[in-house]
Structure formats: C-alpha cells, structure tokens
Amino acid sequence: MRLRKKSISFYDELRVSDQESISLGFCDLDIANGIDVREPVGERWAPKRRLEFKAGRILARAMLGARNCSYAMLLPDIDRVPLWPDGIVGSISHSSRRVCVALADSDKIRCLGLDTEPVNSVAEELHAMLFNTAELLAIRSGTVNSTEVFCAKEALYKAVYPEHREFFDFLDVSVEFDGRSFTARTLKPLHSSKAVLSGYGRCQVYDNHCVAIFWV
Numbered sequence: 001m002r003l004r005k006k007s008i009s010f011y012d013e014l015r016v017s018d019q020e021s022i023s024l025g026f027c028d029l030d031i032a033n034g035i036d037v038r039e040p041v042g043e044r045w046a047p048k049r050r051l052e053f054k055a056g057r058i059l060a061r062a063m064l065g066a067r068n069c070s071y072a073m074l075l076p077d078i079d080r081v082p083l084w085p086d087g088i089v090g091s092i093s094h095s096s097r098r099v100c101v102a103l104a105d106s107d108k109i110r111c112l113g114l115d116t117e118p119v120n121s122v123a124e125e126l127h128a129m130l131f132n133t134a135e136l137l138a139i140r141s142g143t144v145n146s147t148e149v150f151c152a153k154e155a156l157y158k159a160v161y162p163e164h165r166e167f168f169d170f171l172d173v174s175v176e177f178d179g180r181s182f183t184a185r186t187l188k189p190l191h192s193s194k195a196v197l198s199g200y201g202r203c204q205v206y207d208n209h210c211v212a213i214f215w216v
C-alpha cells in the first residue's frame with residue numbers, strides 16, 4: 001500500500017540526542033477513506049473509530065516502509081497497545097481530524113509515547129482534575145499552555161504503559177517544561193516511577209495541533 005504523499009501534512013526526523021532520532025508523521029484521518037488495511041477492523045466499530053484505526057495503520061506502514069521494515073500486520077495486544085515489529089518502538093495518536101505516528105529504533109530508545117490534540121482543546125473546567133498546582137501556575141503564567149501539559153501526560157503514560165501495564169492518573173504525575181522540552185516525575189511510588197523520571201519529552205505545534213512525544 002502506498003501513501004499518497006499530498007496527504008502527509010508533516011513528516012520529520014527529530015534528532016533527540018547525538019545518537020537518537022524519532023520519526024514523526026502526521027496526516028488527515030481522511031487518508032483512510034475507501035482504503036482497506038491488512039489488520040482486522042472491528043465489525044461493530046463506529047465509522048469514526050474504523051477511520052482512525054485504519055489511518056494509524058496506513059501511516060505507520062508508510063513510515064515503517066521508509067525504514068525498509070517488513071512485517072505482516074501491526075496488531076493491537078489485549079490492552080490496545082500496537083505490537084511493533086522487532087527493532088522498532090512506536091506510538092500512534094489520533095485527534096478528531098488527524099492521525100500521528102512516532103517511530104524509533106528500539107536499540108536506541110526503550111519506549112516511546114505520543115499524543116496529539118487540537119490546540120486549546122482542554123476545557124478550563126477540567127483543569128483541576130488534570131493539573132497540579134505547579135502546572136496550573138505555569139499555565140496561568142503563560143509559560144506553557146494547558147493542551148501541551150495534557151498531551152505531555154498522555155504521551156508519557158503511553159510510553160511507559162507497554163512495559164509496566166500500570167494505570168495512573170493525571171494527578172499522579174507532574175510535568176515540568178523548559179521551553180518546548182519537558183521532564184516528568186510521579187507523585188506517588190509506581191512501578192513506572194523510574195522510567196518516568198529517566199525519560200524526556202518534547203512538544204511541538206503542527207497545523208493547529210499540539211504533538212507531544214516522550215521517550216526513555
């Protein structure tokens with residue numbers, strides 16, 4: 001399956017250290033309209049869910065193909081975590097209009113999480129449930145916006161979940177931004193605490209969407 005190039009809004013290699021880079025791709029969910037994927041799509045899924053699942057698989061296949069990575073299907077495990085081909089870590093995220101995929105080599109990056117949301121999409125009445133006092137102060141001072149903090153927390157959860165299979169909530173972790181980069185810590189002892197503390201994150205805006213990645 002080929003990806004129509006005009007449908008890719010953004011494709012980039014983010015150099016995150018001297019030796020590590022992360023591929024990031026971003027495109028419209030519409031890319032999946034009228035296209036079948038090899039992975040089984042739930043028969044009872046709503047049309048929107050089918051579209052986002054297929055768009056994620058199409059974009060991931062195109063990006064894995066660009067790395068000459070051959071595999072049969074990108075199946076979800078029992079927790080919906082994609083089973084990436086050997087040698088790859090990755091993450092998929094969708095908003096109501098877009099899909100985003102991040103990939104890296106697993107010998108350089110142990111785990112990778114991604115989240116995307118339209119900018120200014122986190123309602124203010126939810127802030128107290130999502131953000132701690134330090135984060136609320138940073139949001140109010142304008143050094144970071146609420147969507148970035150939200151995406152950062154979702155990205156770090158998705159990065160560490162596949163290894164630790166542990167649920168934690170927004171108020172169990174704290175993120176601190178330095179420009180567009182962020183680090184994080186857990187606010188209570190968790191199996192994931194060490195991984196969260198040793199990871200790094202970055203947030204960027206593409207096409208009116210905030211995109212956060214977190215890697216360990």
Ligand SMILES: CC(C)(COP(=O)(O)OP(=O)(O)OC[C@H]1O[C@@H](n2cnc3c(N)ncnc32)[C@H](O)[C@@H]1OP(=O)(O)O)[C@@H](O)C(=O)NCCC(=O)NCCS
Pocket residue numbers: 052053056076079080081082091092093094095114115116153154157158159161162167168169170173
């Ligand atoms: C997984 C979760 C974080 C985001 O899922 P979402 O709202 O559907 O948002 P996204 O579109 O960004 O991500 C969905 C994709 O992530 C992947 N995914 C799903 N569950 C995952 C998990 N537990 N860990 C890693 N990746 C996961 C899948 O690829 C999925 O897309 P697909 O089913 O089409 O393949 C959320 O559903 C969840 O489980 N939350 C509970 C914990 C939480 O939010 N804690 C607060 C953060 S600190």
